[in-house]
Amino acid sequence: MTTKEKITNITINQDGLQLLQHPALPVVRIVEFLFLSGPFEDIESLLGELVEPIETNTATYEDPAGILKNYLTTLKELESLKKESDSISPKQIILDENLNKLEQFTATSLWVTQQILTMELERINSFLCGPCNCILCCVGPDSDGEKSSGAEKQQHFFEIPLTEAETDLFDLPIISTEESIVTHANADFTLQCDGKPFYETGSAIYKWQNGWSMILPRGEVCSHLEKSKGACRIYPERPTVCRRPQIFPYALEKTPEHDRKIDGNSIPAYVNRGKILAVWDCPYVRELKDEIALYAETCGLEPVFMENKG
Ligand code: SF4
Ligand code: SF4
Structure with missing residues (x-):
């Protein structure tokens, strides 16, 4: 025990x-x-x-x-x-x-x-x-008032790398474009989607040059997080x-x-x-x-x- x-x-x-x-x-x-x-x-x-x-x-x-x-x-x-x-x-x-x-x-x-x-x-x-x-790993920056360090205040998004098979675990938009697959989330040149930086368009899954990832922008939480309990709904199958x-x-x-x-x-x-x-x-x-x-x-x-x- x-x-x-x-x-x-x-x-x-x-x-x-x-x-x-x-x-x-x-x-x-x-x-x-x-x-x-x-x-x-x-x-x-x-x-x-x-x-x-x-x-x-x-x-x-x-x-x-x-x-x-x-x-x-x-x-x-x-x-x-x-x-x-x-x-x-x-x-x-x-x-x-x-x-x-x-x-x-x-x-x-x-x-x-x-x-x-x-x-x-x-x-x-x-x-x-x-x-x-603690739910820090499952939320975007500043999404729960608990993230308060100076470094985090400058962050626009939190990136969760995924395998291709793991992308099926999430019911989120998939962005795999000619522009996304030749860059990465932290590149100097920010990927634009609908005329805005990608991290201003809501949670989504991206295919990058270096693989797949889920992007949680500021204020967003992973769709599988049960925030009131601080629990992952897919814990046994989590990425x-x-x-x-x-x-x-x-x-x-x-x-x-x-x-x-x-x-x-x-x-x-x-x-x-x-x-x-x-x-x-x-x-x-x-x-x-x-x-x-x-x-x-x-x-x-x-x-x-x-x-x-x-
Ligand atoms: S969710 Fe768990 S692993 Fe992530 S920061 Fe909190 S205690 Fe650490
Ligand atoms: S899948 Fe589960 S463990 Fe992973 S970020 Fe989402 S809620 Fe957290």
């Missing part, structure tokens, strides 16, 4: 806090080392021998194998490191910040890092958001981006402009960024600043706190 504890003016979910204080990545690093230096044929056989608690500088992991079983599919990507690299077709290309291709071990380790962080932070964010009684506020994994950044063609297939490219991003607007980020910084550092990443999603 979840125990909750009141900290200043918001409630911190203790399951979320526990996960934040016990990141999986330090144990993943140990498994990487054991797997590569030991006689293990696969990850399952290694986890079968991981029966003792593991103590690190910052936490004790009573059941390390139990934690890692949540990430088994991703961890099994490490098995490729024991195969001839010539026999493996790359599923992605990992580049360093100078856009040089990283060697297989570093690239695989970074890929595993980003996948595990993404899954773990989705759980952490979901736990922490629930009891905050991916709604599942992953406001601590973001940024170990890798997807960079479509560097995708490469290999044997006729387009292989997606990612650049090593080595960071975890957290947005100050969020009450649990403000409350848990030290814990988030320690989480990032324990994962070998730099914590970056941003003023606003923009």
